[in-house]
Amino acid sequence: MMTIITTQIPLLLLLLLSLTTFHKCMSINDHKLVRCNEKDKETLSIFRKGINDSFGLLSTWSTEKDCCAWKGVSCDNITNRVTKLDLKLSPYFDPFRTSTGEINMCILELEFLSYLDLSDNDFDVISFTTIQHNITHASNLFYLDLSDNDLQMDNLDWLSPHSSLKYLYLSGIDLHKVTNWLQAVNTLPSLLELQLSYCNLNNFIINPSIEYLNLSSLLTLDLSVNNITSQLPNWFFNLTKDLTYLNLRDSNIHGEIPSSLLNLQNLRYLELSYNQLQGSLPDGISQLPNIQHLDLSYNKLQGSLPDGISQLPNIQHLDLNSNMLSGSNIPSTLENLSSLNYLSIGGNNFSGEISENTFSKLSNLDWLDLASSNFVFQFNLDWVPPFQLSDLLLSNTNQGPNFPSWIYTQKSLQSLDLSSSGISLVDTNKFSSLIERIPYLFLSNNSLTGDISNLTLKGDMLYLNRNNFTGGLPNISPNAGGYARDVDFSYNSFSGSIPHSWKNSKYLTTINLWNNKLSGAVLEHVSDWTQLGFLNLGENEFSGTIRFKMSQYLSVLILRANQFEGTIPTQLFNQSSLFHLDLAHNKLSGSMPKCIYNLTEMVTLTREDSFVYGTLELFTKGQEYYMEYADSIRKTIDLSANNLSGEVPSELFHLVQAQTLNLSHNNLIGKIPKTIGGMKNLESLDLSNNKLSGEIPQSMALLTFLEVLNLSCNNFDGKIPIGTQLQGFNVSSYIGNPNLCGAPLNNCTTEEENPKNATPSTDNDSIRESLYLGMGVGFAAGFWGICGSLFLIRKWRHAYFRFVDGVGDKLYVTLMVKLNSFRRNRAPANEGDSSSG
Template sequence: MANRNPTFELTVLLILVLLTKSKFLEALRSNSHATVDFNISCIEKEREALLQFKDGLKDPSGWLSSWVGDDCCNWVGVSCSIQTGHVVTLELKGSVCDSYQENKAAYYRKSCLFGKLNPSLLNLPFLSYLDLSGNNFHGNPIPEFIGSLKNLRYLDLSQASFTGMVPSSLGNLSNLEHLDLSHNSFFGSLPRLGNLSLLSNLDLSFNLMDGMIPEDIGQLSELFTLNLYGNSWKSVISENHFRNLSGLTFLYLSSTNKSLVFNVRHDWVAPFSLSTLAIGDCQLGSAFPSWLESQAGISRLTLSNVGLLDTIPGWFWRLLPQAQWLDLSDNQIRGELPKSINVRVDAWIDLGFNRLEGSLPLWSNVSNLSLRNNLLTGSIPIDIGHRMSIFENLDLSNNLLNGSIPQSISEMRNLSFLDLSNNHLSREIPSNWQGLDKLRVIDLSKNRLSGGIPSSICSLPSLVCLRLSSNNLSGELSASLQDCTRLLSLDLGQNGFFGTIRPIAEKLINVSYLGLRANMLTGSIPEQLCGFPVLHILDLAHNNLSGGIPTCLGNLKAMKYTRYYSSVPPSIERIEFTLHAEFVVKGRQNEYRKINSLLNIIDLSSNNLIGEIPEEITSLTVLHALNLSWNQLTGKIPENIGSLQQLETLDLSCNHLSGPIPPSMSSMTFLSHLNLSYNNLSGKILSSNQFATWNDPSIYEGNLYLCGPPLTTNCSSGHGDSEDNDKVEDEDKSEKFWFYVSVVLGFIVGFWAVCGTLIIKESWRHTYFRFVDETKDKLFVIIAVHVGHLYKKVCRCQKIKVVANKRYEL
């Protein structure tokens, strides 16, 4: 027998042990069921525990249909120890559960569990890996019993719709290395992390936690990732919070109410070396933190809305050779930007909402740049497309840039998002847009551009959003948009476009935002708009449209059914380039930095629309704003208008509407802005719910027959509530019928009885004609008085309109 080499045998044995351990850990932490070549039988008690756990869940997609038979180790999401057969892994990570309700029917994405967690899991004593993230537990609290699963090393309950306090029992999980409770709703303080000395990853981001961040978090010496972003902490952060966190590499901190305060010494030296730092919505101090200078290996840095008032120090730019992502937005940072910076290729940079001055820098390695809402001046460099050809997203909106838009933009072949709005750019829109096949969003609104819309814009194959409002553009509407058939959002408001809407209404079937406000459009509102399946915002105000309001507007699907979407919190891994728009809501023009697909608006004000308000419009149950003011509408306010339960703004002023205020309006509890002034409404003003809180008489002024608070007109015998008015109206109809009958009979009988007498008797004839002359004079006086009142009303309305137009122009 050959001599054995002990060193060799020991090495082989060690390799076998390491391989066995590696296979075990791979099976333990795998995101899918690991198949092993051992004949392992499921332990009956643990099998029963899993079946009890399943019984507490709802599984609409049949995801757990494999949980049958004796061998639970082969069930989906279950893994067992290859040595003992005990269940060690329960990995049921679902898709994020989105749901929406339409016609009271619910839809759920597949592979998503619902229900409650059964404490039968306590009968899995060797369970070390538990992942139930991405499911929907309908606001139930995290069960206390989870803190008794002593062998847990990995626990992920993120995005699972839990709510309530974080159980203090989680502090008992002394073997825990990974804890993720992010993207739920439970609140309160951090659990006293206690025996959690092995914890390396802690993620509690995007919840409602509003307590203190305890200093003993600084004792978690193994901590690698600490993510407390997107909560409402009320705490002071000191050096003690980081005392022993020498291995910390990823740090995320923010407080939505800005009540998280950093209080560290100016000469403090951080014990860690970070790769990612994200601090937002906090009180960091007015100057750039000096401890940041030691973080030379940082690749992702966010200091957003933290109160910086400083200029950017020179040492800061030297930190960035490894930087792929930099966000210093929403501060008051001053000074000029350097002409060049040293960052990684394809870097994302957001310096928006500051006070930066000077000319536009050209940073060749940057692919995504936002300098929105600053004080940049000068023109856009003529060679920007050549020198920054890798651009994907460019936002220079809300600055003081002037001159023309360079033709070289067409060289940015990867460009997807372009926002140059709210500057002083002039001349015509460049004609050459060919080759920009990835361009999805163009926003050139609120400039001084003239001419028409180049045909090459509508030929862009990926274009879904075109915003050109508030310029000096002109042209026939349908000719300008002949090939823009793929648009989802179109805003041409406040320009000089003319023509009718119908030709484009036949093409823009998928548009969700149609803004044609303040142009010179004529004709009627086309019924084709009623078939737009995703139309959320329809703004046709301040044009010369005529005809009636189409009754089929009540068929707009996107304004009839409530849709629920999962909450998507702000990104901390990628800068967002979002659309923004301005809408006239609640009587004033508001800017929305993020356009919410749930915002539903119809504005047809300041046109020449006639006829009645269609009753069908009351079926738009998720409409948020309706403005029909300054038209020639007649008839009553629809009786069923109270069905618009989500309505926040209703403006029907300056029309010819009559009748009472419908009683159903008192149920519109979301209504916060109402204007019914200058109509012919009558009866008693409602006094319940929202109406009891409105003390402004201007809401109702110009309606001579309205009475009751807040007007000074008392409801006397000449005024009554809506029920009395209805009775009076019915009586009036009956009286009018018999009046006309009596007139006809009286004419037949009286004509010869009176006129025959006048013909025969001369003295009666003179007396009669004298009476006619006197009656004529009295009638002229009455007409003159009423014309005077009407003149005053018209003048007042015109005065209000002039003031409103001036405010609007401003």
């Protein structure tokens, strides 16, 4: 019995211990459910009220009781206080599903907050109503990112309580009203990284009361793409001696580069491109021993490069592209830069020879850009460079007529640009092998010839336009590495049909085959190009109908000057992205679709004009314009020179953003709808050579941007509406309409000038003729009714003559009586006159 009790005691103790442990675990779990600090939760709730979360990205902020479990919120495991808030838009989210509304900076009242990231959203209001009064604690904030929101700030004084900040990102926020931004960041002595790009900053003003800038810890400074419009002050490079990264690109800075730049001995990255810098480089630039990236392109620098530039032993990136540097023998200053991996000196006024000696020690060179330069290239035919390049840019240089043989040795090339370099002769086998393996190939505007139809190009960007290639089109590999593929083979002499291999290239975004000799029913492939945004097949011999499923991204469709036939499909006018449509000079027939025209780009003014890569010939205002790329600023519809019939759908005139509309040389009938007056962006309107009729709508006088108008050779009538715009065109805009009048044509008649008050002339003539005819018949009937009776009835005839004789006698007697009375009255007066005489 004792043995049994003894064995049960440990079991009871173990059970009791288990229950205690379970109770503690339950207590901990209960605590986790509501462990968020109430004060922090209240602050977060106030912050949440200003956010418009229509996509439910912050749904957990209302469903979870514990604020430490809310999306983007992190708490300390011991204190349970909020330490981090990260609501940055994830790159995996739909870019349109962003948070909008107000950033209430009450969020900075969180006592233990050290990390705040609200970047890459669409917040458009920022509120500081309470922040200045409620922060009484020492700030722990070391990371703050509000960049890439649609915000504007009047000052940065609110930063001063946060002296612990090390990383500050405000790029993309409009700070043009902030005049003391330098003073504001000067209150942050711990700052390591400051990014203020795209902020519209406009000055380098320093408050005279500040003796120096206390930014000794700063390592990274990005002020790129601003509008500073001033010189770089000499003190600017005294900010800190530890700076390793400085980006002032495209900030409208002018003047010379201060010599104080040499104080930045730790500088590895210096970007000063796209400014207005003048003068020459500081003589001691070679004293920057650690620089790896140097970009001074697109300035107005002059003079020769300092001899000491070759003493930059560690430089890896040198870009002096498109300056106005002058001098000769520039290659001699580059020979000793053995660490150089990026070299860009094109677009300057350098001269002299470039030979293999220039690159003999540059074994680390990876990027070579000598584009738009005047160098004389002198390479031995058997030269093999000590480097393997990934990118080679030699456009707008004199390389020809032979293709540079040393380029065949570059097995790692990812990008080759030899556009406009005068090349006409190639080694066929080596050239074929080279262009088949390069992803980004630019050989435009040379004189290359030959048949490359047996090649399979693997590139993502293939620009072979403006050469003399013949034979069929080359094949395109469907296994290209990129997701955007541009093909431009325009202005060649390719013939035949589009290869079947193109059908499988589902990532094609741009196809330009303009002005070749291609034929066949090409449009059967279009349905497979689901990413296509630009399709230019103009000036070929393609045929078939336009019956296919189009990409939803299609923005430019040019089928001009081919043999396409059939009707225009309704689907074509439901392409929401389409802004350039050219089907002119084909054999299209039938009527235009009568449907709602959902061409959104031609109806709604988009916030930002987009553009689509692809050259095109724009036919507008009676002329042809060559455009290097298509952009949605130019919105065009050209259906001219076909066999279209029927009336013009009124829906067409709801495309109020269109600037060019050409329906000429068809068989269209009917009137011009009054709604045409709503197309106030029209600059060119051609409806000539149709069978349109009726009056020209008065609303057309509202088209104030109209520069070219052609309504000739139709059946318009009435008077041309009065308005400065319509009277400003010459006679050629209206001729060929016999019943049309008014300036600038001949003056209208009175009836034509008052058409509302006048009866149509045909009706007036008819009424007048009927009236005169009735009067004539009545007179004749009365005359012969009386005269006939007199001649045929004797009794009436005798009575008539007696009546006439009686009337005659009475008239004679009356006349004689009046005459005798007159004579008697005159006789006494005559006698009196005689006696007095």
